[in-house]
Amino acid sequence: MSHFVELDNITLRYGGEDTGTVALEGATLRVARGEFVAVVGPSGCGKSTLMKALSGLWPVNAGTVIVAGREVARPLEIVGMAFQNATLLPWRTTLDNVMLPLEIVQPHRGRLRRHRAEYEARARDLLKLVGLAGFEQKFPWQLSGGMQQRASLCRALIHEPELLILDEPFGALDMFTREELWGVMQDLWMTKRPTVILVTHDLREAVYLADRVHVMSARPGRMVHARTVDLARPRTLEGTYTASFTAITQELREHISHARAAA
C-alpha cells in the first residue's frame, strides 16, 4: 500500500556542503491517510526541520518526500501547519489571522467573498472552542503567549486540511487548557479524519493523541524507534493514568533517553 506521506531516507542540511549544519540524515517516515502520528525527540534534533521538509517549505538535499502520491517540490495546498512559534501576522486581528488560509486555499478562496458571514462564524466558533471568544478583534501582540499559540492552532484548522502538521501546538499552555485541547483535537480527528503529524515534548500528549509515536535521535535527526499506540478511542484523561498508558510513555521515555545519550 502506498502511504499518504512518505519521507524516504532524507538528508537536510542548512547552509553549504562543508560548513552547513546537517539537521536530518537518513530520516524515514511513512504515514497512512487518516493516521495520527506523533514525533518526539530531544531539543534541536530536527523535528521542526522534518516538518519543514515534509510540508515542502525547505527542500531536502537527499532522499524523497512524497505526499499524496506526488513528490513534494513546493508547499501543498492540502496542508495546514501550526508552527512552533505562533507567527501570527501582526497587522491582522486574531480573527483575520485565523481566516488567512481561507483567502489562499481553494475552494474557500473562491467562495470567501460570497460566504463571508458563514466562514467568519466558523472562525469564531473555532476561536471559542480554544477559549479565545472575545479576543477576535484583538491584535496578536495583545494576546498572551498561550493565547497566540491557540490562535495559531485555529489558523491551521480553519480550512480543514487533509494533512495537519502541528509543531508543539500546546507547548505554551497550562495543563488544563492543554488537556481540554487534546479532547478538541481528538474529536476533530475522529470526525474529519485528517492525517495528522504532531511534534511534541509531552509523552502523555503523544500517547493520548497518536496512533503511533516516532522517536528521533539527537542531531542529525533520524527515526530510531516507532511505537504503535493501540489504545481504544476515544481516549480519556482518566485513561492516561492507567498502567497500559504509562507503560507506553515509560517505554518511549527510555528510548528518548537513549537517543539523547547516543549523541
Place this chain on the structure above:
Amino acid sequence: MSHFVELDNITLRYGGEDTGTVALEGATLRVARGEFVAVVGPSGCGKSTLMKALSGLWPVNAGTVIVAGREVARPLEIVGMAFQNATLLPWRTTLDNVMLPLEIVQPHRGRLRRHRAEYEARARDLLKLVGLAGFEQKFPWQLSGGMQQRASLCRALIHEPELLILDEPFGALDMFTREELWGVMQDLWMTKRPTVILVTHDLREAVYLADRVHVMSARPGRMVHARTVDLARPRTLEGTYTASFTAITQELREHISHARAAA
C-alpha cells in the same frame, strides 16, 4: 520584615480606562531576598503581565511595586529576565546575545573591554551548561526553538543578577533537557542565592524548584493560593516521584482547576 520584592494589591490595565483589558486586579505577592518562588495559573491569566509589572517594564495602574526597598518606576539594573519568547536579537550571534547584559549592566559594562576574554569564557561555559556548545557563532534563526530558549536563559543569567525573573524558561524543551536544566537552576540558586520568580505551566517543575508556589486566578489575575514547599534541598528527580511531592502537585492542581472554573 520588609521583603525584597513586594507587589501590593496591583491593578494593571492594557489600554484605556473603559475599553482596555484588565490583566491584573488586586494581585499581591511578597518575596524575601534569596527566595525561589514559582507562579502558576491558567493561560492568559496575567502571569507574564505580573512579571512585566514587577520588573518595571510596564507601569501599574494601581497598587505599589517595591523591589529592594524602592518603588519601581522604571526597570532596574539588578534584574535578569528571560521572556516567554526567546526574543534574541537577530543581528547578533548566540554568544553576542548572551553577552548583551554585560554591555549594559554595571560593573561588567565598565570591565568588559579589559576583561573580554574572561567574560567570553563565562558566556561559553554557560552555553555549554545548557547544551549549546558549538553554537556560539550561530545566529538565533539558525537555532531550534528549544535552543533559542536556552540561549535566552543564559542571557538572563550571565550578569548574575540579584533578581531573576523567568517566564516559562523551559517551555519548549523536551523532558530530559528540561530536567537537566532544573538541576542546573537548583545548583545555581543554591550557590549564588539570587531571588528567583519563575512562571511555569509544569507543576512538577514548580514544586521541584520553588520554596513557594503561587496560584493565580483566571483573568483578571490575582493570587488565589500560595503553597510553601518544604522539601529538603537539594531536591532530586527521584524525589519528584515520592508521595509527599505528588501530594503538593496534586493540591496545586486542584487550586488551578478551581481558578479556571471560577472564571
Place this chain on the structure above:
Amino acid sequence: QTNVSFIMDWAWQGPQAFALMARNEGCFADGGVNITLDRGFGSGRTPVELATGTYQMGLGDLNPTIRFRAENPDSDVIATAILFAGTPMVAVVRADSGIETPADLEGRTLAAPDFDAGRQLFPVFGAAAGFDHTTVNWMSVSPELREPMLVRGEVDGITGFVTSSVPSLEALGLGRDDLRIFYYADYGAELVSTSVLTTRAFAEANPEVVATVTRCMIRGVQLADADPDGAIAALVAHESLTDPVVERERWQITIDDMLRTDLVVAEGISTVDMDFLQRSIASVEDAYGLENTLRAEDIFDASFLPPAEDRMLLSE
C-alpha cells in the same frame, strides 16, 4: 597689491576673453591689483553680487543694473565704463516665416526666458519700431530651450543676444540666411550694453584700484579686438572646455555688432553721450513701468576712465 574679486557677465566665452588678455598681459598686476576673474551667471546677477558685497567689481549689460538701481534706490551700483556701446538685443524669426518687419510680430508667439533682457526690453523695441508689443504672446522657456523652440517651429520667434542666439541657431542648423534678425538698435532703440560695474562706496574707497581695473578692461577689449585669435587662445587656455571655432565667431559678432559703433571708432571705447544714456535710462524705466528718477550721472561715472587717446581701437 590690492585684492579684487571680479565677476564676469557670463560663462567663459568669446565675448569674455578680453578680460583674460588684459590679465595675461599683466595689466592688473602692473597697476597694483591682484584680480580674481570668476565666470558670471547673467548680467542680472552682477549688480546683486556687487550690492551684497560678494564681489567688488563686475561686468554686465547696463540695463539690468539701471533697473536694479531704480528698484533699489538705496543701492549704489555704478558703471565706470561702457565697454560695448551697441546693444546685442535682437528678435530673431525664420526667414520663411512671413515676418518681414517688426510690426509683423504683432499677434505672434515668441519664446524667451523670463529674465531675458531682450524680452524685458521688448517694449522699448516696440516703441522704437512702432508696433504694439502687448499683442505678442510669450512662452517662458529656459535658455537651452529657446533656440530649439524656434528650430522646431513651435514659436514664431525668439528674443535674445545676437552673440548667443545666432551661433546657437547655427549649431542647430539654421544659418544666417535662414534667419531674419531684427536688431533693436537698428529700429532706434537707444540702449547701451556691457559695462564695468562696481559700487560707489568701493569706488570712493579705492579710486586707484577702480581706475586700474577700468583701464585694464578697456585695454583688454583693445587687445582682443586687434588680435581675435589671440583672445580665443587665451580663452582656451583658461577654460579647457572651450570650442574655439564657435567662440571665435561669437567674439567676431560682438566686435561687429556691439563694439564698433561709429562713436567708438571715432572717439574711443566708453565714449558716452550722456543725453543718449539718459534717454536710454528713461526707456528702460518706461519698459518696467518705473518712475523716471534715475539720472545718467548717478549711474555712470566717467571719472575712472583713462584719457581718450588710451581708449582708441588699435586695429585699422
Place this chain on the structure above:
Amino acid sequence: MTDTTVARSAASARPAAAPTRKPWLASRRNLERALPWLVVIGLFLVWEVGVRAFSVPQFVLPAPSVIFESMWKWRVPILDNAWQTLFTTAVGFGIAIVFGLVTGVLIGSSSLIYNGLYPVLIGFNSIPKVAVVPILVIWFGIGTVPAIITAFLISFFPILVNVATGIATVEPELRDVLRALGARRRDIILKVGLPRAMPYFFASLKVAITVAFVGSIIAETVASNKGIGHLMMVASSRFDVPLVFAGLLVTALMGVAMYIVANIVERRMTGWATRGMDGGMSAPQG
C-alpha cells in the same frame, strides 16, 4: 508612527504615566500638538529679528513680514499657480506611487531583477532632472505633461527603494506562514510582503512628496507659463525676491498639506507596527 490612537483598537496604548500624572500627560499631548506651530513661529521670529538686526538687504533675504505682505498682495496669482503646481505634483506623485509599488515589489522579490535594474536606476536617479526636462519639453511640448513626468521621475525612486527593501527583508517566518498554504507568489506579496513593507512605504512617501514638488517646480521653471515654478521665475526676473520667497513658502505649505494627508492614511494602516504606542524608545515612564 508615533501616534497614540490606533487603528481599529484604542485598547492598546501603554499608559504613558501613572494616573496621578494625568494633568501633565494632558499638557504633553497639547504640547505635541502645538509644537510644530511653535517651531515654525520661532523660526520666523528668529529670521525676522535676524534680518532686521543685521539689516540684510531685501534682495538677499527678505524678512518674513515682507514675504507675507507679498503673499497677500499677490494672493490671486499665487493661488492660481499653486493650484496648478499642486495638481501637477499630485498626478505625478500618484503615478509614482503605483509605479514605485509595482517596481519595488518586482525588485524586492527577485534578486535577478534587483541585480539587473538597481544599478541602472541608481545611475538614472543620480542625474539632475533639470537636465532631462528640456528633452521632455521637446517631446511633449510646453505645458503640464513635462512637469507631471518630472514629478513622477523624481519621486518614484524613494518609494521603489523602500518597498523593495521592505519586501526583501520580510521575516522568513512570516513568509513561511503563507508558503505553507501553497500560496502563490502574488498572494505572498499581497498578504505578507506589502503589509510588512507598509511602514517603510509610508516613510518613503514623506520623501517622495517633497521631491515631487521639487520636480514639478523645476520643470515649471524650465518651461511653463503656469505654476509656482513659473511664478518664481517671473518674480526673480523682476528682482521681486519677496515674491520668490512667497512662492517657496507656499510650496512648503503644500508639501506639509500633502504630508498630513499621507500621515492620516499612515496612522490608519500602520498602527500595528508601533503597537499603537508612543513610537519612542523610551520607557513608559522614562
Place this chain on the structure above:
Amino acid sequence: MTDTTVARSAASARPAAAPTRKPWLASRRNLERALPWLVVIGLFLVWEVGVRAFSVPQFVLPAPSVIFESMWKWRVPILDNAWQTLFTTAVGFGIAIVFGLVTGVLIGSSSLIYNGLYPVLIGFNSIPKVAVVPILVIWFGIGTVPAIITAFLISFFPILVNVATGIATVEPELRDVLRALGARRRDIILKVGLPRAMPYFFASLKVAITVAFVGSIIAETVASNKGIGHLMMVASSRFDVPLVFAGLLVTALMGVAMYIVANIVERRMTGWATRGMDGGMSAPQG
C-alpha cells in the same frame, strides 16, 4: 539585501535548488552578474537605433555613439570636473549621513521631537534647493562650500526619514530586552534601535547618494567654476548637447560607483535581515 553570502556565517544560505540543478544555478549566478551590463548595453542599443531610425536631431537627443565621442574628446576636463563633483558630493553626503542618523534617532525616539520637527522638515524639503543656492553663495561665496551644503541639504532627509521610521518601528519585544536590564535610552538606541534600522538606513543611502549628486550639480550650475554642473552649464550655453549628455553619463557612473561602495558595506552589515537568503518572496525552488 539579496546577497547569498552572509556576514560572519556562510552556513545560512538556503539551498536555492536541489543539487541536481547546480548547473542551472551556476548559470543563474552568472546571469545575475551580467544582467546590469546587459540592461545598460541593451538600453544604449535601443537608444542608438531609435535615434538613427527616427533621425532625431542631435540637440533633442544625441546618439550614445556621439556622446561617447564627446566624452572621449573632452576626457581631460570631464575627469577634472567629475573629480570635483565627486569630492563635493562625498563630503556633503558624509555630513548628511551623520546628521541624518542623529536627527533620525531623535525624531524616531521621541514623539515630541517627531511632532515638532517633521512638518518643518517636510516643508523645507518641498522647496527646490536651487532656490536656496543663491543665498548660500551670498553667505559662503562662490565655490565648493555652497555645493557641499546643497548636497548635504538635499540628501539628509531620506536618511533621516528611514532611520526615524526604523527606530520608531522597532518591535517592543526587542526593546524590552534592553529595557529590562535597566538600559539607558542611549544604550537602547545603540544596541537595538540602530541595528534594527540598518536595512532601512542602507536603503535610504541609495536614495541619498543619488540626490546628493543632484544637489552638488545643481549648485555647480548656479555657482561654481568647477564640477560637472559647471561643465554642463558651459556645454549647454554653447548648445553642445552631446557634452551635456556626456556630463550626465559621467554623473550616472559616479552614482553607480558610490552605490556599489554602499552596497558592499550593506552586505556586511545587514545580512541578518534577509537571513542570508536570496531576498526574494519566492520559495527556494519556486
